[in-house]
Amino acid sequence: MSKSRRTTRRVKTAPRGHYLLRLFTAGDGVNSQKALANIRSLCNQHLKDRYTIETIDVVKDFPAAIRNNILVTPTLILVTPRPTVMILGNLSDFPTVLTALRVVERKT
Amino acid sequence: MLSKRRAISKVPTRVSGLDEILEGGVPLGRTTLACGGPGSGKTVLGLEFLYNGAMNGEPGVFVTFEERAEAIRMNAHSMGWNLAAMEKSGKIAIVEARLSGDEVCAGEFDIQGLLTIVGGHVKKIKARRVVIDALDVLLRIYGDDHRERLELSRLHDWLIDRRLTSVLSVKAHNNGKNGSQYEFLEFMADCVIRLDHRVTGQLATRRLRVIKYRGSDFGTNEYPYIIGDRGIVLFPLTNVELTHQPLGSRVSSGLKGLDRMLDGGFRRASCILISGHSGTGKTTVASTFALAACRRKERVLFLNFEVSKEAMISAMRNAGIDLRSSARSRMLEIQTTLPESMGSDGHLMYAIETIDRFEPQHLILDAVSACLRMGSEQAAFDFLIRLISIVKERGITSILTNQVSGARGRDEGLSGIGFSSVVDAVVQLRFVENDREVNRQLLVVKSRGSAHSNRRQPFIITDQGIEFPDPSRPPSAPTRRAGRKDRAK
Numbered sequence: 001m002s003k004s005r006r007t008t009r010r011v012k013t014a015p016r017g018h019y020l021l022r023l024f025t026a027g028d029g030v031n032s033q034k035a036l037a038n039i040r041s042l043c044n045q046h047l048k049d050r051y052t053i054e055t056i057d058v059v060k061d062f063p064a065a066i067r068n069n070i071l072v073t074p075t076l077i078l079v080t081p082r083p084t085v086m087i088l089g090n091l092s093d094f095p096t097v098l099t100a101l102r103v104v105e106r107k108t
Numbered sequence: 109m110l111s112k113r114r115a116i117s118k119v120p121t122r123v124s125g126l127d128e129i130l131e132g133g134v135p136l137g138r139t140t141l142a143c144g145g146p147g148s149g150k151t152v153l154g155l156e157f158l159y160n161g162a163m164n165g166e167p168g169v170f171v172t173f174e175e176r177a178e179a180i181r182m183n184a185h186s187m188g189w190n191l192a193a194m195e196k197s198g199k200i201a202i203v204e205a206r207l208s209g210d211e212v213c214a215g216e217f218d219i220q221g222l223l224t225i226v227g228g229h230v231k232k233i234k235a236r237r238v239v240i241d242a243l244d245v246l247l248r249i250y251g252d253d254h255r256e257r258l259e260l261s262r263l264h265d266w267l268i269d270r271r272l273t274s275v276l277s278v279k280a281h282n283n284g285k286n287g288s289q290y291e292f293l294e295f296m297a298d299c300v301i302r303l304d305h306r307v308t309g310q311l312a313t314r315r316l317r318v319i320k321y322r323g324s325d326f327g328t329n330e331y332p333y334i335i336g337d338r339g340i341v342l343f344p345l346t347n348v349e350l351t352h353q354p355l356g357s358r359v360s361s362g363l364k365g366l367d368r369m370l371d372g373g374f375r376r377a378s379c380i381l382i383s384g385h386s387g388t389g390k391t392t393v394a395s396t397f398a399l400a401a402c403r404r405k406e407r408v409l410f411l412n413f414e415v416s417k418e419a420m421i422s423a424m425r426n427a428g429i430d431l432r433s434s435a436r437s438r439m440l441e442i443q444t445t446l447p448e449s450m451g452s453d454g455h456l457m458y459a460i461e462t463i464d465r466f467e468p469q470h471l472i473l474d475a476v477s478a479c480l481r482m483g484s485e486q487a488a489f490d491f492l493i494r495l496i497s498i499v500k501e502r503g504i505t506s507i508l509t510n511q512v513s514g515a516r517g518r519d520e521g522l523s524g525i526g527f528s529s530v531v532d533a534v535v536q537l538r539f540v541e542n543d544r545e546v547n548r549q550l551l552v553v554k555s556r557g558s559a560h561s562n563r564r565q566p567f568i569i570t571d572q573g574i575e576f577p578d579p580s581r582p583p584s585a586p587t588r589r590a591g592r593k594d595r596a597k
Contacts, residue, residue, distance in 0.1 A: 026220030035215070058221050062228035070221035071205050072249070086208075088249075089215030100212040 017081040019043070019051040019101070026073040027059045031090040035074035038091035046103045116323045119237075119273045122160035123153065125342030129318060129327040135298045137271035138322075139264055143280040143290060144303030148314065149335045150277035151175070151183065153303070154239035156339040157275050159189045161237045162199035166273075168237035169201045169229045171222075173245035177202040180241075187339050201229040207249060219246070219259055223266050230270065238267060238274040243293075257292050264296050298322040304330075313451050313487070316342060332490055334453045341457065355532060355557050359470075359505060362400030363393075365576035369552050369561035370533070376469075377503040378556070379496050379530055381476070383510040384537030389548060389569050390509040393535065394472045395424045395431060396574055397507060401470050402434035409468035411459060412444045413478035420444075428573040441466050447481035452491035455482060459495055463504070471499050476510040496530050532556040540566075 023039060025032030036055060043051040058065035058073060068077065078085040078101055091097050118132035127133050134140040134157070142150050158168040172180055180202060184191045194200040205222055229235065240263075250256040267274045276297065280290055294300050300319040307313075315330040333342040356376030360367050367373045374380055374397075382390045391414075398408045412420055420442065421431050434440035443462055445455065463471070473479075473495070479488035492508070499506045508531075534553040539546050550567050552560040567576050 024221065026218070026224065029218070029220065031216050031218065038215075058224040062224050065221050065225050066228070069204075069206075070225070071207060071219060071246075072217040072222065073220040073224075074217060075221065086211045088211050088213050089217040092215035093213075096212060096214040100214065 017050070019047050019081070020054070020079040021051060022054045022056065022068075022077045022079055024056050024058055024065065024068065024070045024073055024075045024077070027057060029073070032074050034090040034092060035076065038094070038097075039076060042091070042094060042097060042103075046098065118324070119161075119166075121157045122164070123156050123340050123342070125331070125333070126316075126340070129316070129331055129342065130299070130321065131325055131327070134273060134275065135322070135324070136273055137268065138298040139267055139274045139276055139296070140299040140301065141276050141278060141293055141297035142301045142303060143278045143293075145305055146279065148303035148305040149333070149340055150279070150303060151180070151241050152187065152335055153301075153340055154241050154275050154277050155180070155184050155189065155191075156187070158200060158237055158239045159184065159191070159194070162194050166236040167199045167201075167233040168239065169203060169226055169233070169235045171203045171205050171226055171238065171240045172242065173205050173240070174242035176206070177204045187337065189339075198233045201233050201235070203229060205246070211249075213249070216255075219263060222246075223263070227266075227270075230272065236273060238272045240274065240276045242279060243276050244279045260292060260296060294319065299324075303333075313453055313483075332453050332494075334457045336457050336461075341460075356503060356505075360397075360400055361393075362396040362398075363574055363576070365565065365567070366393075366535075366550070366552075369550075369563070369565060370555055371559045371561075374505065374507075374533060375556075375558065376505050377500055378532035379500065379506045379508065380533040380535065381508050381510055381531045382535045382537065383512050385513070385539065386511055388537035388539060389567075389574065390511070390537060391420070391474055392424065392427050392429065392569055392574060393537065393550075394474060394507050394509055395420075395427075395429045398440060398470070398472055399429050399431060399434060402431075402437075402439035405439065406469040407438075407466060408434075408440050408470045408472060409462060409466055410440060410442045410472045410474070412442055412474050413447045413481075414474055415444070417442045417444050426571065427569050428571045441468070447478050450482075452479075452482040452487035455479075456491050456494055460498060463499065463502070468504060470505040470507070472507045472509075474509045476508050477512075493530060500530075533558075533560075540564075 021039065021043070023035060025035065039053060043053065056064050058070055064070075072088050074088075074090055076087040076091060076097075078087070085100050087097060087100050117136035118130070118134065119136045120127050120133040121130070142153050144150050155170070158170055161168050170180065175183075181191045191200055191202065195202065203225055205225070226238065230238070247256050247260075250259065276293070278290060278293060280302075299321045302317045302319055304315045304317070306315065314333050314335070316333050317330045318326045318328070331342050333340055355378045358373040359376045360373045361370065382393050384390050398410060401408050415423070421435070424431055431440055431442075435442060441462070443459075445458065447455070450458070476488075476492060479491055482488050482491060496506055531554070533555040536551045536553050538549050538551075540549050548567050548569070549564045551564045552562075565576060567574055
């Protein structure tokens with residue numbers, strides 16, 4: 001997933017940046033609706049006013065699915081800040097999503 | 109019973125031998141499961157099915173979960189299938205459905221994305237066939253059996269709804285692990301083919317078996333197969349008697365006396381067995397036939413499993429049979445291989461390749477007894493019965509020599525390795541001893557569809573070849589020493 005643009009400065013991965021998220025859904029399936037609701041709610045809580053969510057329906061735009069290698073839906077891609085991350089599922093597991101998006105530090 | 113059953117429509121795979129086993133092909137618009145261990149040829153089977161379809165007006169989509177598209181193209185290329193050209197002309201599409209492994213799972217998901225991608229390609233090239241290679245890889249991303257089954261059902265229904273004839277391949281291990289998912293897959297698919305790559309007696313063999321075929325009959329045996337230069341080749345042992353052409357016209361044995369005993373000679377496209385103890389002259393009789401055929405400008409392929417080409421030519425020269433010019437003029441091809449060098453499937457493929465290239469009218473195999481060293485009696489039987497079937501179908505005369513041992517050589521020689529039903533004629537050679545000397549005798553034991561002499565005919569091997577001394581004369585002509593150099597002991 002992080003094969004290109006590795007050179008982007010690490011500073012950009014800091015939680016201060018603007019988040020560009022791309023959500024791939026399939027029609028109006030239950031999981032797709034849940035995923036959209038979940039990511040909106042998460043962003044409103046943790047990334048207020050510094051996020052953009054693009055939704056792409058693979059049923060309508062199948063070339064986009066090929067371009068992004070979307071095998072399962074819903075799939076969320078964190079486009080920026082780099083590195084990109086791919087999260088599969090309806091995003092109901094909030095702690096996992098937040099950690100993957102680097103919004104909160106992983107507790108170890 | 110049979111008439112009540114609605115005949116289902118089938119799609120020929122055009123994989124050599126497979127359609128015979130499946131009695132026509134895989135079910136039209138349904139799913140077929142191909143399972144097998146690593147290296148069993150699942151991917152090749154899928155590729156061949158897809159490629160043959162594309163060549164015959166049925167475009168197809170190949171979905172690979174494991175290998176990169178480029179690796180698939182190269183794999184196909186080694187079989188002579190140019191996928192890149194087919195992709196360009198819109199006959200084949202390859203979908204690389206590989207997850208990187210870095211993905212994070214957070215909640216439920218389904219394979220709608222994959223179906224959308226495949227569906228897009230199907231629509232674009234008007235595909236009728238779909239191959240999904242290494243489906244087991246997709247299943248790994250699911251944690252539990254229930255969701256796995258749900259997704260498999262979804263995939264299955266999706267394929268069926270679109271009336272796509274599909275082949276799904278799954279890596280299966282023989283250890284019984286992960287049994288549940290495969291059980292479910294086997295239940296779901298309409299046709300299940302199991303590929304097995306096993307090692308017996310240090311030799312690798314491949315076997316294919318059809319486990320089930322909903323609504324259809326199928327060959328229930330295990331069938332040996334090889335992965336050759338041009339894909340998978342199966343050797344279904346169909347009803348030998350029915351598929352064979354009738355015996356052909358007469359062909360001289362190269363010996364006037366023997367021709368008389370056979371009421372005119374051997375029959376073309378028949379299988380002749382020459383049996384006898386070591387040193388009785390089996391190779392000499394076979395070589396006499398070969399030389400006579402070559403002089404008539406008929407090609408002879410000599411498969412020698414016993415001695416080197418040079419040793420054979422030199423031994424035959426001592427007996428007055430000079431094969432050198434026949435070999436030089438390419439009328440005679442001597443192929444020597446050690447039986448141990450490969451499995452019987454490999455030997456069979458090698459022989460078939462030579463037959464395809466050389467197109468002989470006659471084939472000589474020296475000796476049946478040496479074929480046992482291919483691994484086991486079963487391996488030798490597989491090799492011989494299939495080779496004989498193939499050459500008979502092509503109208504090639506086959507002469508097999510068989511070395512017998514033990515005092516009751518006659519019976520053993522006849523039953524030999526258990527393939528006597530495909531043998532049309534049997535010539536038995538033996539030594540007859542008295543107080544002063546040892547002499548050779550020849551007897552035609554069997555000659556299907558023809559009269560033959562029942563006399564034990566004395567013969568001698570001179571430095572001018574085989575001769576039948578006049579029986580009214582005492583058999584005192586100089587005979588060669590029993591047991592030629594190359595067969596000492």
